[in-house]
Amino acid sequence: MQQIIGGGGPPASGEVRFLTVGEESAGQRLDNYLLRVLKGVPKTHVYRIIRSGEVRVNKGRAAVDTRVTEGDVVRLPPVRVAAPAPAGTPAAPAREFPVVFEDDHLLAIDKPAGVAVHGGSGVSFGVIEQLRQARPAARLLELVHRLDRETSGILLVAKKRSALTGLQDQFRDRETGKTYLALVSGTWPVSRKVIDQPLHKYLLADGERRVKVVARDDPDGMRAITLVKVRQHWPAAAGRPAFSLLEVTIKTGRTHQIRVHLASQGHPIAGDDKYGDFELNRQLQKAGLKRMFLHAWRLRVTHPALGEALELHSDLPPELAGFVRGLGPSPAQPRA
Known part of the structure; x- marks a missing residue:
């Protein structure tokens, strides 16, 4: 499991955090790892703090495409993240979506228009939160890419960490x-x-x-x-x-x-x-x-x-x- 050293929850302004990479995140690119950890932080800011050297891996500078391994200690500079949902906020309703393709590694669904792919920006929940509720036994369900809320069609969800990193690399390297x-x-x-x-x-x-x-x-x-x-x-x-x-x-x-x-x-x-x-x-x-x-x-x-x-x-x-x-x-x- 990912461990937050020095306290959990959204950090106050001015607080430095140290994260220990867990087994489930091993092999992931540093940028993708931080985009998942720092929910609520603009993507441009995540890339800025990596490229400026403010993010450190095992006390050294790292590039956006550095692969993190289990046990790595990642230093995060002060950033403001989205506050957790208030106590009593209802969980996302369980929902399955039409399946285009599925095996042990990935799931491709047919997303309807009008449904966000994830919660945030005034949206309480999206496709991924509903899928996780519908499939509580799934060890991992992570979005590989995104679609606008108003756009329908094929959306990929990874069921294994290796599939997530491999597919995200393909998208980033324009191989899709x-x-x-x-x-x-x-x-x-x-x-x-x-x-x-x-x-x-x-x-x-x-x-x-x-x-x-x-x-x-x-x-x-x-x-x-x-x-x-x-x-x-x-x-x-x-x-x-x-x-x-x-x-x-x-x-x-x-x-x-x-x-x-x-x-x-x-x-x-x-x-x-x-x-x-x-x-x-x-x-x-x-x-x-x-x-x-x-x-x-x-x-x-x-x-x-x-x-x-x-x-x-x-x-x-x-x-x-x-x-x-x-x-x-x-x-x-x-x-x-």
Whole structure:
């Protein structure tokens, strides 16, 4: 078990902590280990304290990709973490989700839209907390990656620490293939196949997170690459605009990357309440589309234990498939 030396619970401002790495965390990258330990601390801050040398492993500096081993002592500088839930807060309800794939190492589920992947930021619980309640005998259930709350589709959960570290390494090293289906307004040009524009995260006055495209020389910009393939086009008809159904593959995993990249090209995702066409969204609500049309459709990874290629698919959920049918037949398939 992980041991906190010098007291447990959220540290007060100015308190240094020392953590002893337990058997269940052995082999994990330092950044992933701290992201799990320091729930409530912004990801950017976790990386900052590692790179600045404020985090020490066995009294020495360590890199973000350093592998921790059982018994390592990790020094943490003063950070503010989220306070624990108040006494009496109800536990997450047990819930299973549709299974796309499962074996002894990993679980792939079909996440519905409207469900957060984990608790935090005003959300009491998410997919992972509900899964743990539904599977109390499971030794380990950890998110491998994340999906926006409004996005449906394939979500990977590790059932073994070795699977977690192996899969997270694949995601970090861009060795996976994550392809989404997105319905956008307008006719997407078939020739526009690559969006390579830096993104920058910022906060609104009320503290809500947003992302925008910035210039290539912006010091706060993070490179983001999105590949786009047109699947279907529908011309404008009966008072509605044209639509395009896209296969969107992300080569980097930036926050809100697909939503911001597509909107920046003048083709926002239908139903997107942050970056979309708000007047069109109101019309779409009346027409039956009551959520953002973004679905994690296909995921390609290498099985962390078997070393074999694994390709997973999730069909469009009924509410999205039904809306597409309502658009009517589309013309001939677009040609590249």
